[in-house]
Amino acid sequence: xxxxxxxxxxxxxxxxxxxxxxxxxxxxxxxxxxxxxxxxxxxxxxxxxxxxxxxxxxxxxxxxxxxxxxxxxxxxxxxxxxxxxxxxxxxxxxxxxxxxxxxxxxxxxxxxxxxxxxxxxxxxxxxxxxxxxxxxxxxxxxxxxxxxxxxxxxxxxxxxxxxxxxxxxxxxxxxxxxxxxxxxxxxxxxxxxxxxxxxxxxxxxxxxxxxxxxxxxxxxxxxxxxxxxxxxxxxxxxxxxxxxxxxxxxxxxxxxxxxxxxxxxxxxxxxxxxxxxxxxxxxxxxxxxxxxxxxxxxxxxxxxxxxxxxxxxxxxxxxxxxxxxxxxxxxxxxxxxxxxxxxxxxxxxxxxxxxxxxxxxxxxxxxxxxxxxxxxxxxxxxxxxxxxxxxxxxxxxxxxxxxxxxxxxxxxxxxxxxxxxxxxxxxxx
Numbered sequence: 001x002x003x004x005x006x007x008x009x010x011x012x013x014x015x016x017x018x019x020x021x022x023x024x025x026x027x028x029x030x031x032x033x034x035x036x037x038x039x040x041x042x043x044x045x046x047x048x049x050x051x052x053x054x055x056x057x058x059x060x061x062x063x064x065x066x067x068x069x070x071x072x073x074x075x076x077x078x079x080x081x082x083x084x085x086x087x088x089x090x091x092x093x094x095x096x097x098x099x100x101x102x103x104x105x106x107x108x109x110x111x112x113x114x115x116x117x118x119x120x121x122x123x124x125x126x127x128x129x130x131x132x133x134x135x136x137x138x139x140x141x142x143x144x145x146x147x148x149x150x151x152x153x154x155x156x157x158x159x160x161x162x163x164x165x166x167x168x169x170x171x172x173x174x175x176x177x178x179x180x181x182x183x184x185x186x187x188x189x190x191x192x193x194x195x196x197x198x199x200x201x202x203x204x205x206x207x208x209x210x211x212x213x214x215x216x217x218x219x220x221x222x223x224x225x226x227x228x229x230x231x232x233x234x235x236x237x238x239x240x241x242x243x244x245x246x247x248x249x250x251x252x253x254x255x256x257x258x259x260x261x262x263x264x265x266x267x268x269x270x271x272x273x274x275x276x277x278x279x280x281x282x283x284x285x286x287x288x289x290x291x292x293x294x295x296x297x298x299x300x301x302x303x304x305x306x307x308x309x310x311x312x313x314x315x316x317x318x319x320x321x322x323x324x325x326x327x328x329x330x331x332x333x334x335x336x337x338x339x340x341x342x343x344x345x346x347x348x349x350x351x352x353x354x355x356x357x358x359x360x361x362x363x364x365x366x367x368x369x370x371x372x373x374x375x376x377x378x379x380x381x382x383x384x385x386x387x388x389x390x391x392x393x394x395x396x397x398x399x400x401x402x403x404x405x406x407x408x409x410x411x412x413x414x415x416x417x418x419x420x421x422x423x424x425x426x427x428x429x
Contacts, residue, residue, distance in 0.1 A: 003331050004028050006152040008142055010132055010165055012039065014108075015298025015315035016158030017115035021059045022323020024122035031150055032124060033142060035131040039112055044185045045222050045229030046108050047207070047309035050099035051407040052316040056114075058410055059320075065114035069104035070205040070221045077379065077393050080212030082260030085379035086393055091207070099405050105205065105220045105229070108312075132159065135168040140293035153332060155294045156322070161279055163300035169289055176279035178240075179305055181361070183276045184232040184252050190225070192269050198262070202228045209364070209393070210263055213372075215255065216307075216364040217263060230266060231306070232256070233361075238277045247275035278305055283351050287343045292336035295343075297322060302350035305357035307364065308394055310404060314350050317409045321346055324413035330426040337423045345416055349407075356400065363392040 005028045009016045012034035024030045048069070056065060077086040088094060095103045120126065130144040135155065142150045157165030161176050190202050203225040210217040219230045234255055238245065253267050280303050287296040298315035325338050366372040375392050382391070391397035394404070417424060 003329060005154055005326065005329070005332065005335070007031070007154050007156060007326075008033070008140065008150045008152040009156040009158050010135075010142060011158035011160060011298075011300070012036070012112075012116070012126055012128075013158060013160055013298065013315075014112060014115065014312050015160075015300070015319055016156070017112065017119050018055075018059075018316045018319025019156050019158060019297055019322055020119045020124045020126075020319075021115060021122060022319050023326055024119065024124050024323075025059065026323060026327030028323075028326060029152075030119075030122075030124045031152070032119070032126045033130040033132065033144060033150060034126065034128050037129050039109070039116055039128075044108065044187050044231070045220060046106050046111060046312050047220065048104045048106055048111070049309060049313050050095060050101035050103060050405045051409070052313035053104055054099075054101035055316055055320050055409060059115075059118055061114045061118050064117070065106070065111060068110040068114075068223055069106045070223070070225055071102050071104050072205045072207045072220055075207040075395060077209045077211060077395075078260060079376065080210050080215075080259045082210075082262060084383070085211070085376060086383060086387075086391075086396065088396055091396075095405070098402070103405075105207070105222055107222045107227070107229075110223070111312075132164045135165060135294070137168075137289050137293050138291040153293070154335065157294060157296045157300045158298055158319075160299045161281075161303045163296075165294065165296070166281075166284075166300055169294060169296075170284075174281070176281050176303060178236055179278045179280050179358075180236050181233055181278045181305070182236040182238055183278055183306065184234065184247055184273050185276060186230040186232070186267075186270050186273055187222075188228050188230070188266065188269055190227065193228075193266075194269075195265060198266060201262075202226075207395075209395075210260055211364040211366075212259065213367040214365050217256075217259075219263075219266070228266070233278075233307070233365075236277055238275060243277045243279065245275055247273040249273055279303065280305065280354065283354075287347055288339045292339050295322065295339050301347075302354050304350075304354035305361060307357045307360040308353065308404065310353045310357070313404075314353055317407065318346055318350070320409035321413055324410060325416070328413075328417050328424045330424060334423060334426070341416055341420060341423060345412060353404070356394065360394050 009032045020030045075088045075091040133145045134143045205221040207220045215234045297318040394400040
């Protein structure tokens with residue numbers, strides 16, 4: 001590499017830290033500004049699918065991440081009553097055989113801390129308690145509310161759903177839009193669970209879905225089977241303008257009256273819960289500004305419903321592809337073309353996944369009736385058999401799963417560089 005960039009990343013979430021690692025690995029100078037005072041335990045669980053878990057080794061993440069994850073052995077879809085609609089008894093084996101990388105469940109903060117440790121090990125400077133105030137595009141400069149200024153060659157907008165960078169690009173306030181759903185997020189320690197059968201359920205890692213009229217639930221173990229994450233997806237009843245608030249445990253339980261006794265028994269142990277409004281954005285016209293000094297990654301440009309667990313995973317993909325391409329930069333004059341190549345590789349995929357999440361919501365939230373009966377017939381016709389053709393659960397659908405899980409960001413970069421040699425040639429003149 002003949003030239004290197006000074007890169008300013010706005011946001012130390014998963015997309016920001018992934019981009020920081022990927023760019024620092026290839027020799028660029030990276031600074032990250034983050035408005036939070038500390039990287040605390042915000043959020044709950046994440047399902048890291050092979051398209052993202054394969055990057056852990058590539059980035060050299062610390063061993064701590066592997067000590068904190070669990071690899072679910074089975075995946076089951078239930079009707080809300082508890083009846084089994086789909087079941088993969090060797091899910092972990094199938095995933096590794098197909099994708100040469102595992103499907104793992106992890107607490108968000110464990111992954112964030114592993115990314116943070118690797119980024120700082122690579123020399124990335126991370127500035128906490130720094131909230132973006134203004135952004136100048138030419139030359140690239142970020143000014144924070146504390147009055148500090150950060151100048152660089154490129155600004156990466158990794159500031160999530162409520163992106164201030166997005167507002168700077170489009171020139172107006174651009175709040176996310178409600179999807180009509182909200183999530184109750186529940187985390188239970190195994191010690192909170194008295195019933196021995198339910199404790200064994202948590203300690204023997206597995207993924208379960210319950211699908212019902214207008215709602216569905218997903219549960220999975222975390223932290224070596226010491227904890228279970230339960231997410232309950234229901235119609236949104238939060239007031240306009242409220243994105244998160246403490247929920248009523250009684251209200252939550254009432255919504256699932258008559259559901260599988262296993263699920264309702266888990267809910268009986270819950271003593272507090274938060275409600276999160278699920279939001280999205282219209283697709284952006286471009287992820288790059290006119291002067292090629294600002295580029296977007298993650299939820300700042302393609303927020304999505306959590307119904308395929310791809311929000312975090314696709315954000316890690318973004319960071320890997322952007323950093324990988326910038327690793328081939330030989331002259332700063334190549335930056336505009338490299339950013340356009342990044343956008344061409346990532347924008348259509350990110351937006352297609354976001355659209356697919358709404359399709360999964362449709363198939364998991366069907367009201368009881370003829371369409372639901374037909375859906376269940378498709379499920380049950382392949383129970384215990386190798387699944388073929390379109391399938392209502394994209395988690396094991398042979399058409400959708402390979403598209404999601406088979407993606408290799410590192411190979412994507414290598415292939416793109418090979419297809420576009422002219423972008424990466426530097427002139428001797």
